[in-house]
Amino acid sequence: MSQILLENKMQLGQLLLARGVVTQEQIDHALAEQQDKGHRKLLGELFVEMGYCTENQIAAALAEAYGVPYAQVSPKLCDPKAVELLPREFLEAHIVLPLFKVHDVLTVAVNEPTNVFLLDEIARISGCRVRVVCSTTKDIRATLQSYLPAANVFVIDDIIDDEGLEEFTLIESITQDISNLEEVAGQSPVVKLVNYLLYNAVRENASDIHIECDEKRLRVRYRVDGKLYEKMRPPHQMHAAVVSRIKIMAELDIAQRRLPQDGGIHVLVEGRPIDLRVSVMPGNFGEKVVIRVIDPQKILYNLESLGFTYDNLQRFREVIQVPNGIVLVTGPTGSGKNTTLYAALSELNNEEVNICTVEDPVECNISGINQFQVNTGVGFEFSTALRSLLRQDPDIIMVGEIRDQATANIAVQAALTGHLVLSTLHTNDAPGAVTRLLDLGVAPYLVSASLKGVLAQRLVRKICPNCKTEYDPPASLKKAVQAQGGQTCKFYRGLGCKKCRNTGYAGRIAIHELLVPDDEIMEMINERISAKKLRAVALAKGMSPLHFDGIEKVKAGIVSIEEVLRIAALDAPTTVES
Numbered sequence: 001m002s003q004i005l006l007e008n009k010m011q012l013g014q015l016l017l018a019r020g021v022v023t024q025e026q027i028d029h030a031l032a033e034q035q036d037k038g039h040r041k042l043l044g045e046l047f048v049e050m051g052y053c054t055e056n057q058i059a060a061a062l063a064e065a066y067g068v069p070y071a072q073v074s075p076k077l078c079d080p081k082a083v084e085l086l087p088r089e090f091l092e093a094h095i096v097l098p099l100f101k102v103h104d105v106l107t108v109a110v111n112e113p114t115n116v117f118l119l120d121e122i123a124r125i126s127g128c129r130v131r132v133v134c135s136t137t138k139d140i141r142a143t144l145q146s147y148l149p150a151a152n153v154f155v156i157d158d159i160i161d162d163e164g165l166e167e168f169t170l171i172e173s174i175t176q177d178i179s180n181l182e183e184v185a186g187q188s189p190v191v192k193l194v195n196y197l198l199y200n201a202v203r204e205n206a207s208d209i210h211i212e213c214d215e216k217r218l219r220v221r222y223r224v225d226g227k228l229y230e231k232m233r234p235p236h237q238m239h240a241a242v243v244s245r246i247k248i249m250a251e252l253d254i255a256q257r258r259l260p261q262d263g264g265i266h267v268l269v270e271g272r273p274i275d276l277r278v279s280v281m282p283g284n285f286g287e288k289v290v291i292r293v294i295d296p297q298k299i300l301y302n303l304e305s306l307g308f309t310y311d312n313l314q315r316f317r318e319v320i321q322v323p324n325g326i327v328l329v330t331g332p333t334g335s336g337k338n339t340t341l342y343a344a345l346s347e348l349n350n351e352e353v354n355i356c357t358v359e360d361p362v363e364c365n366i367s368g369i370n371q372f373q374v375n376t377g378v379g380f381e382f383s384t385a386l387r388s389l390l391r392q393d394p395d396i397i398m399v400g401e402i403r404d405q406a407t408a409n410i411a412v413q414a415a416l417t418g419h420l421v422l423s424t425l426h427t428n429d430a431p432g433a434v435t436r437l438l439d440l441g442v443a444p445y446l447v448s449a450s451l452k453g454v455l456a457q458r459l460v461r462k463i464c465p466n467c468k469t470e471y472d473p474p475a476s477l478k479k480a481v482q483a484q485g486g487q488t489c490k491f492y493r494g495l496g497c498k499k500c501r502n503t504g505y506a507g508r509i510a511i512h513e514l515l516v517p518d519d520e521i522m523e524m525i526n527e528r529i530s531a532k533k534l535r536a537v538a539l540a541k542g543m544s545p546l547h548f549d550g551i552e553k554v555k556a557g558i559v560s561i562e563e564v565l566r567i568a569a570l571d572a573p574t575t576v577e578s
Contacts, residue, residue, distance in 0.1 A: 012061065012062070012065075013027040015062075016058070016061050022053055044058045055137075055138060056139070059111070059135060070135070071135050072136075075147065077100075079098075083097075083098050085106065085126045086125055087125070094110075096108055097135070097143055098126075104127075104128050105131050106122070108132060109133050111134070113133075142271035145272065145273050146271060190245050193234060193238065193242060205507075207226075207292065208222070208223040208228075209289075210288070210290055211239075213285050218234050225503075225505055239286050246265075246280075247261070250276075250278040260279070260280060260282070264276065277291065279292075294363055299363075306336070306340060306509075307512070312512050319516060320453075321348075323418070326411060326450045328402075329454075330429070330457075331424075331456055335457055336459050337424040337457070338424070340457065345357070348396055353396055354370070354394050356389050357369060358372050359372070360376075394419060396421075397421045397422070399421065402440070405441040412437075413446075415450040416449060430513050430515035431538055433456075451525070452517075457513075458510065459567075460559050461563050462506060463506075467496055467497035467500065469492065469495055470490050471493055477491075477562070481551050481555065489554070493560045494560075511549040512549050513546045521537060550568050
C-alpha cells in the first residue's frame, strides 16, 4: 500500500507510534536501516520485516490517515453475488474485493483507497456507486481465491495429523495389481495422504517433492534449501494409488504407465494459491513422481531481497536500465535465475513500457507484464514465440532460457534493434556465457555488440538464526577468509535444532558475480579469446567472483565458510591467474 500521500498528513511512523504499535526506538532503527543500506523499501515494509508490527496494523493506520474504514476481510464478509459484479481478471490485477451491494452502492475492499482512477473504473464496470474500505493485499488476495472459480483447484487444508497416519493401514491389502485405480485413488486414506504431503511441503518451504519406490519400499523426500531429506515411508502397497491420485489432480492419463507425463495442479493452502508442477516418469519398480512447489507469495519481487552486495546491486541496476542490448543471468538449475529476472522485470515495470515474456512454464504472474507460455506440443517453441513477439511492439523482452541457436540469434538480433532482452543460460560463471553464445553459433561481433552484462549466481544456505553460534574453524578455512581482509571477523555456524531439522541451516541467499563488458573485453570476444583468459581479464578489472561474495556473507555472519566453499570452491583457483 502506498504511503506517499501520508507526507501531507502524518508520517506513518508517527501514526503507529500514536496507536502504541511501535516505539520511537523502533522507528529510529528502521529509518537508519532504510538510509544506511540504501533501501528503496517503504518504511512500513521494513516495520513488517523487522517484526515491529503486522500488515494489518499498518493498513489500519493508513485507513485512519486516509479517512476511510479499515476491515480485515475474510470470506465471511463477502456476498458471492457482489464478487460476480466485476470480472475475475480485473479483481486479481487491481487487488479489489467486492464485499456487498446495498441498493446501488457497492462496498469494495482495496489496498489503495486513494486511487481515484481505479474507483471510477469500478463504478463504470459495476454500474454502482462505490464505497471503499481499506484492507491488506494479503487478505484481499486470500479471500478472492476462496470465491473465484478456477479449474483444477484443490483445497488441501483438511488433512491427516502429523504423527499417527493411522488410516494408512486401511489399504494395506491393496496390491499393485489394481483393477480400478481411479476408484482407489479417490478413497479417503489416499486423498488424505496426498493432501498431507502437499500441505507439509508448503509448510516446510520445500521446493520439490519426490515420491519414489523400489522393490520393497516407498519413500517420500522433500528438497529444502537445496538438499533432499526423507520425510516418510508410507506402506509400499500405496504406491500405485498415490501416483494415480496425483495424476487425477494433474489431469494426466492414469492408464498410461510407460511414457513420461507432465502436468500441473493448483491448490489452496490456508487460503493462498500454490502452483504444483508434476512430472511422472516410469521406472523399474513403478512410476516416480517429482512435484515442483511454486508459492507466488515466496517469490521475491525486489532486487534488494536477493542478497546483492551494494556494489553489485548498483551495477546490475545500471545494466538493466540500458535502452537496448542483452542481459544474461547464468547458473545451474535451481540457482534462482528466474527469481532474479522477475525482480528485475518488476523494477522495470511501468505504464510507459511494453514488457513481454516467453517462459516454459510461466512460474508467476506479474501484473502489468504480458506473459506467454511455450507449448512444444503444438510447435510454439522459444524461437517461434520470440519471432512472433517482435511484432507485438515490445520494449523489454524476457526469454526464459536460451536453449538453441535459433533462439540465441533472434534474441541477439532483437537486442541490436532497440529492445532490452533478458534471459538465462546454464554456465558455471559469468565469462562462460560468452563461450556458450559462441558455441550456439552466434557470431562474435554480434555477441560483443549486444551483450551488456552477465550475472552469474548460486544459492547458499543461511545459518539457522535459532541455533546460530560462534566457533573457531580450522586454520585452513580461516585462510580462505583472511585472503580477503577478514582476519578479525567472527565465524558462525548452526548447531542444529528442531526448527532447522538439525541441519544448522534455514533458508538460502544468493551469491553473485557480475561481468560488464568494456571495450577491451568486447575486443577479446571478437577475437574468440578463451573463457579462461576472459575471466582473468575481468578479474583484473575488478569483477568480484562468486566465492568473494560468499566470503563477504561469511564476514557478515549470514552463511558458514563451509557452505561457501562447498558451493563456490571451484572458482577460487581462477583468482591466481594473471
